[in-house]
Amino acid sequence: MADKKLVEQITSMDEDFAQWYTDIVKKAELADYSGVRGCMVIRPYGYAIWENIQKNLDAIFKKTGHENVCMPMFIPESLLQKEKDHVEGFAPEVAWVTHGGQEELAERLCVRPTSETLFCDHYSNVIQSYRDLPKLYNQWVSVVRWEKTSRPFLRSVEFLWQEGHTAHATAEEAQEETLRMLNVYADFCRDYLAIPVVMGQKTDKERFAGAKATYTIESLMHDGKALQSGTSHNFGDGFAKAFNIQYSNKDNKLEYVHQTSWGMSTRIIGAIIMVHGDDNGLILPPNIAPVQVVIVPVAMHKPGVLDRANALKEELENAGLRVKIDASDKMPGWKFAEYEMKGVPVRIEIGPRDIENNQCMSARRDNGEKAAISLDGVADSVKALLADIHNNMLAKATKLRDEKTYTATNFDEFTSIAENKPGFIKAMWCGDTECEEAIKDKTAVTSRCIPFEQEHIADTCVHCGKKATKMVYWGKAY
Amino acid sequence: MADKKLVEQITSMDEDFAQWYTDIVKKAELADYSGVRGCMVIRPYGYAIWENIQKNLDAIFKKTGHENVCMPMFIPESLLQKEKDHVEGFAPEVAWVTHGGQEELAERLCVRPTSETLFCDHYSNVIQSYRDLPKLYNQWVSVVRWEKTSRPFLRSVEFLWQEGHTAHATAEEAQEETLRMLNVYADFCRDYLAIPVVMGQKTDKERFAGAKATYTIESLMHDGKALQSGTSHNFGDGFAKAFNIQYSNKDNKLEYVHQTSWGMSTRIIGAIIMVHGDDNGLILPPNIAPVQVVIVPVAMHKPGVLDRANALKEELENAGLRVKIDASDKMPGWKFAEYEMKGVPVRIEIGPRDIENNQCMSARRDNGEKAAISLDGVADSVKALLADIHNNMLAKATKLRDEKTYTATNFDEFTSIAENKPGFIKAMWCGDTECEEAIKDKTAVTSRCIPFEQEHIADTCVHCGKKATKMVYWGKAY
Helix, strand or coil, X not given: CCCHHHHCCCCCCCCCHHHXXXXXXXXXXXXXXXXXXXXXXXXXXXXXXXXXXXXXXXXXXXXXXXXXXXXXXXXXXXXXXXXXXXXXXXXXXXXXXXXXXXXXXXXXXXXXXCCHHHHHHHHHHHCCEHHHCCEEXXXXXXXXXXXXXXXXXXXXXXXXXXXXXXXXXXXXXXXXXXXHHHHHHHHHHHHHCCCCCEEEECXXXXXXXXXXXXXXXXXXXXXXXXXXXXXXXXXXXHHHHHHCCEEECCCCCEEECEEEEXXXXXXXXXXXXXXXXXXXXXXXXXXXXXXXXXXXXXXXXXXXXXXXXXXXXXXXXXXXXXEXXXXXXXXXXXXXXXXXXXXXXXXXXXXXXXXXXXXXXXXXXXXXXXEEEECCCHHHHHHHHHHHHHHHHHHHHHHHHHHCEEECCCHHHHHXXXXXXXXXXXXXXXXXXXXXXXXXXXXXXXXXXXXXXXXXXXXXXXXXXXXXXXXXXXXXXX | CCCHHHHCCCCCCCCCHHHHHHHHHHHXXXXXXXXXXXXXXXXXXXXXXXXXXXXXXXXXHHHCCCEEXXXXXXXXXXXXXCCHHHHHHHHHHCEEEEEECCEEEEEEEEECCCCHHHHHHHHHHXXXXXXXXXXXXXXXXXXXXXXXXXXXXXXXXXXXXXXXXXXXXCHHHHHHHHHHHHHXXXXXXXXXXXXXXXXXXCCHXXXXXXXXXXXXXXXXXXXXXXXXXXXXXXXXXXXXXHHCCEEECCCCCEEECEEEEEEEECHHHHHHHHHHCECCECCCXXXXXXXXXXXXXXXXXXXXXXXHHHHHHHHHXXXXXXXXXXXXXXXXXXXXXXXXXXXXXXXXXECHHHHHCCEEEEEECCCCCEEEEECCCHHHHHHHHHHHHHHHHHHHHHHHHHHCEEEXXXXXXXXXXXXXXXXXXXXXXXXXXXXXXHHHHHHCXXXXXXXXXXXXXXXXXXXXXXXXXXXXXXXXXX
16 A cells, blocks of 8 residues: 555665664654764654653653752763773763863863763762652753764764662662662563563673663664663662762761662664564554554545544544544555554544444554444544554564574584574573673674573583573674 | 741841842752852752743643754854854853864864754755745753853753744744744743743844844843843744755745744743742742642641541642642641742641541641631632632732833933832833943843833933834843
């Protein structure tokens, strides 16, 4: 049904996955390049996806007791340097402001690459007593990291994200919070984005600069590459000591706080594209789709058609759905292709004959299935359809991930999979960073995480043959 | 009733208005200073006010057909320079990024002080035909202007705002949009913030850099100073010519688009403080108050009190109100002072005797009035109370503004008012920029706007005595 002119403009996924991705970003009008190297313009359709992500995630943050704040976008160089590991990790990739107006600054400022140092500085001012704890703060801002290469959403000099920063009285509370928010991310991916993830801990090598432990959710793209989709860090009291964040406990003794941070960014839009999309364009999960249902009136000039279509729109909207009606003079085939490209979950056609039969025709974006739907109780039917689409997308993505998850018991198998079968590789590891680096050097594969769900695949490390301590998910990553 | 310890920490408004303002910002926990000169930390309570402003204003923007986007935070120097007046206005007050990572940049980037140039650059890419118009875009971001002096919310190096940027086929549509959004701001101030404004046009001298016409809403603070609370600009086709933004019209001829921009910022939180506050702290308009009702249980240890208070909270929340219950072990007097400081519109006390009488006691923050409220239909009663508080706050602020609005028919009167009676001065003006500058040099008073509602006060200019062309609102401004 889809108009060839539009569809032919997308490169096929199998032919050139990177070009397919770029084509979708452009043709679905998600983002555009800007005049600034590595910075993108997020267009209305792309931003509406982010707004839906933000709205739902923010509601969960608030339900779990978090409050939003806003820190400055600049960090003085001396403040960035206060925590040794942190500055080493970030200083090489920040943008530096050296002049304000006509004057050269006495101390240069970096544009925040992440805001641990700013939150710590503030916490050292506002935390005095155990009554001030916990502090459960979050902010929705953009951050800047001076990347050499860039791709819209996946890797860019500036990107949008939320960063949670919390301070707790005890190490146990901080660890609970770290895992609570990792679970929030995993549940959010499953329930709102229809993306299954693998949850686990990062190795020391992949740990966040300054963290005691970093946890991650990893998702698998259509091309078999992994994408780190959200991280949650336990800082212990390392930052508290560097920034002197102390509170007096109930016995009036000074103690250091224990901190966490956690973040999810516009990268996740890249994951949505690459987990669900196909050669006709985007396929959006219903829960965050800017338009859940597009109504295309057929034979619009016939009396009553447009009125009935508008009444249908109103009925669906009153049921809480996000609906668009396209009554433009474009050809139906053109419209169909356009909304396929944009990944609208359900298309509804309604024409004179449908109205006669008290029905409309639905077409699902996820599997192309068409069906007649009675106009009686249509809102409930469409809601059920959207729920089914969500479930089907999640099942499909889970199947894809499982099919692309391989097991290697020795390094020959590992190398062969790495070369021929893009996906996750489950393999045992000795726990040595040197061994991990050797694997990367030889295969371009990195450790994605030490999953919470451990399996015993072999007794020895897949690379060095020494005693294995952990099963690790490995993969090539974005 | 209020606890003296808390209240005594605020400087009285009459004694030192600037210190009173700073005290409120700090004691009500709206914002804190950061380690970066001129940049503030917006704390949870302050940010929650901004979130309520954002949520309501954004809904109005969407209802009037606007879409949100996100442009980069950086502007290359060459892009900033494309429109001559614009760069002259902003270049002296921007922050310059000169280094990315370890490298010096070939071209320096400024951190956006406003985003006309970025929107124009994007519009020149995405606008081709009349079918692409109008473009009605908005973004919620922070901007940076290298101010020498700073005060939280009122003037800071970085501040949060929204900036609308639109492109239209005709000059008429652009002018309609400019005034539509000015009206949106004025209505929003009245209906959500209980702030009355004067609407009008800026003089040429006060016009936005690059605009053909700038319109403004001006509000009057408790100390008689004016605050520009929102602006809307008509750019004509000036930017379109500088950035070559052309579309082919229905006759397939190329034409330049006509553009507007409009913005409201976190400055408006400064206006809320200074229009409504008193010597006991903040007084928040109910429609944007993070907490509309605080419930303070009395004699909490008595059986049933806390349960009844919680049931009341739930009932009010189910009616859509934002409610907090304070069941902490602080003394009631302390709690009362704290929520007065934080400007919570309604305090409800409920104790054993109230429960016996099937009632609770309400106290209004705006006028201190107390009353018993029946627990039957309590949600409707509280809603009516909040509506009355809003109306009373608006009436009070309007009365204050009117009382502090003076008329001058000659320059002696003008000078005398400027020296002795802080407020708006209505006076006739010849239309000459030189005359306007002379008035400023002599009295430190600037033109606030040429109001839409013109009055004929005299035939001649209040300063030079030449024929008057306009009645102008003058005042000292933040």
